[in-house]
Amino acid sequence: MSPRATYHHGDLRAALIDAADQLIAEGGIETFSLRAAAQRAGVSPAAPAHHFGSVKGLLTQVALLAYARAGDYLDSVHDTPDPAHNVRALSLAFVRFAVENPGHFRLMFRGDLVDRDDPRYREFSHRPGLRLGRAVATYHGHRHIDMNRFEDAAEMLGGIAAMHGLAYLVLEGKALRFFKGAQAESFLTDELPRVLEQIYPALPPPALPVL
Amino acid sequence: MSPRATYHHGDLRAALIDAADQLIAEGGIETFSLRAAAQRAGVSPAAPAHHFGSVKGLLTQVALLAYARAGDYLDSVHDTPDPAHNVRALSLAFVRFAVENPGHFRLMFRGDLVDRDDPRYREFSHRPGLRLGRAVATYHGHRHIDMNRFEDAAEMLGGIAAMHGLAYLVLEGKALRFFKGAQAESFLTDELPRVLEQIYPALPPPALPVL
DNA sequence: GGCAAATGTGAACAGTGTTAACATGTAGCA
DNA sequence: TGCTACATGTTAACACTGTTCACATTTGCC
Numbered sequence A, B: 001m002s003p004r005a006t007y008h009h010g011d012l013r014a015a016l017i018d019a020a021d022q023l024i025a026e027g028g029i030e031t032f033s034l035r036a037a038a039q040r041a042g043v044s045p046a047a048p049a050h051h052f053g054s055v056k057g058l059l060t061q062v063a064l065l066a067y068a069r070a071g072d073y074l075d076s077v078h079d080t081p082d083p084a085h086n087v088r089a090l091s092l093a094f095v096r097f098a099v100e101n102p103g104h105f106r107l108m109f110r111g112d113l114v115d116r117d118d119p120r121y122r123e124f125s126h127r128p129g130l131r132l133g134r135a136v137a138t139y140h141g142h143r144h145i146d147m148n149r150f151e152d153a154a155e156m157l158g159g160i161a162a163m164h165g166l167a168y169l170v171l172e173g174k175a176l177r178f179f180k181g182a183q184a185e186s187f188l189t190d191e192l193p194r195v196l197e198q199i200y201p202a203l204p205p206p207a208l209p210v211l
Numbered sequence C: 001g002g003c004a005a006a007t008g009t010g011a012a013c014a015g016t017g018t019t020a021a022c023a024t025g026t027a028g029c030a
Numbered sequence D: 001t002g003c004t005a006c007a008t009g010t011t012a013a014c015a016c017t018g019t020t021c022a023c024a025t026t027t028g029c030c
Helices: A012-031 A034-040 A048-052 A055-075 A083-100 A102-108 A119-125 A127-139 A150-171 A191-199 B012-031 B034-040 B047-052 B055-075 B083-100 B102-108 B119-125 B127-139 B150-171 B191-199
Strands: none
Touching: A012 A034, A012 A048, A012 A055, A012 A102, A034 A048, A034 A055, A048 A055, A055 A083, A055 A102, A055 A119, A055 A127, A083 A102, A083 A127, A083 A150, A083 A191, A102 A150, A119 A127, A127 A150, A150 A191, A150 B150, A150 B191, A191 B150, B012 B034, B012 B047, B012 B055, B012 B102, B034 B047, B034 B055, B047 B055, B055 B083, B055 B102, B055 B119, B055 B127, B083 B102, B083 B127, B083 B150, B083 B191, B102 B150, B119 B127, B127 B150, B150 B191
16 A cells, blocks of 8 residues: 555545455455554554454454345345245355355354444344345245244244355355265356255145135 | 473373363353463473464364264264154254353364364264264155265255254354344243254154055 | 644554474483 | 483564554644
8 A cells, every 4th residue: 555645544444444355355364454454554553443443343344344245145136926946046145155255254253253232233244134034934934924923933043044054064165075076166056056946845836816 | 280390291282182172161262372271281382383283283173072072962862763853852952062162163163273184173073964964864754865865965964054053043142033032041942942843843654654 | 723532653562373492301222 | 221313391582463552643623
């Protein structure tokens, strides 16, 4: 980063989030450091403290970006009349997000690196789950989802767990070994859709309403 | 730790693993440090290098212990003739392991802290999954499990993903919010079994073989 | 214009894992 | 037994981390 002309940065807060976001994208948490982010933003190591308090504060903001990006992946899936297709496509999109953004994915679920009490984090962090959870509940025939109904909540939790676990296993390379001859590069397009078909089989056609 | 009488420790390798294991149990990865483990074993900070190379080497050994302990939880579940009961009990045991050993659980899945190329790690780390995976495949009617069959592998992967995701969500406190009025202390005994009943419903009784 | 608050710097601190040179004890071999 | 490797310990140093403190500079408001 070239040295600044002015003593004040102008928009250091945003610049630091951007720098941290890049560092996470490039090398994950491993290569990230607060000092490296400060340096990339062209600022001294002590500067971030004024804006974020501690490194957790900065990483929490990066995590918010990550959750929003995961949301984008899910939003790229458009609802169809087929609930089975919907839930499979959402799961696949989430796994794709994990594989294509490994550093961010790992950050999102590192409770020691983010401030879970941050109200925006609380909100952002369970949006993707809600989106998929609703699709799963719908798949299981719960037309009108009521979070006060135990069955609906259980269905959502189960669906989110499966999605999360699947993304983790695929990202960390623990899914591949189950499939002889599967290639890491083509797993998402070849094996995984078939796995999802098995987890969420096609539903019987809805009974026609009696006239 | 009291200073040693002898210059050599005697069994430093085991003592270090033990010290690290305790530190992980007491405060998780957050409070763990190589120097703290060395101090607890009554030895200088440089000593561990001779036995484990780097901190990863030591933590890998702790992770092996953790996987073995998770295996104990699963082994405490005895097979019954009811596949639904088996798979529910195994899932529940795994979640119980996570909640009762949070530091170890988090370590096990931190790819940056363990040496995944360690052959013993490779072996230990997918044992629990195999145990549950088999139960899930059996639950889905795959009597003779053949890992070369795509359907069996997919069933296992799905089951492991659900179990892993469930343990993560419960441990990190992200499951509770779905259930109004649920208490953290009683979640494992009250809500979770019912959730598992919904994920793995009772099977229809097997058709009697035609004589 | 003046003064408080916001936002930057530089130096220091305690902590980390790792390394190098060296000390000490152990074990095997002539 | 004596000698020699080798294994296993120590000490001091290194580069790195996040954070804090006193201080510099700029901004914005009365």
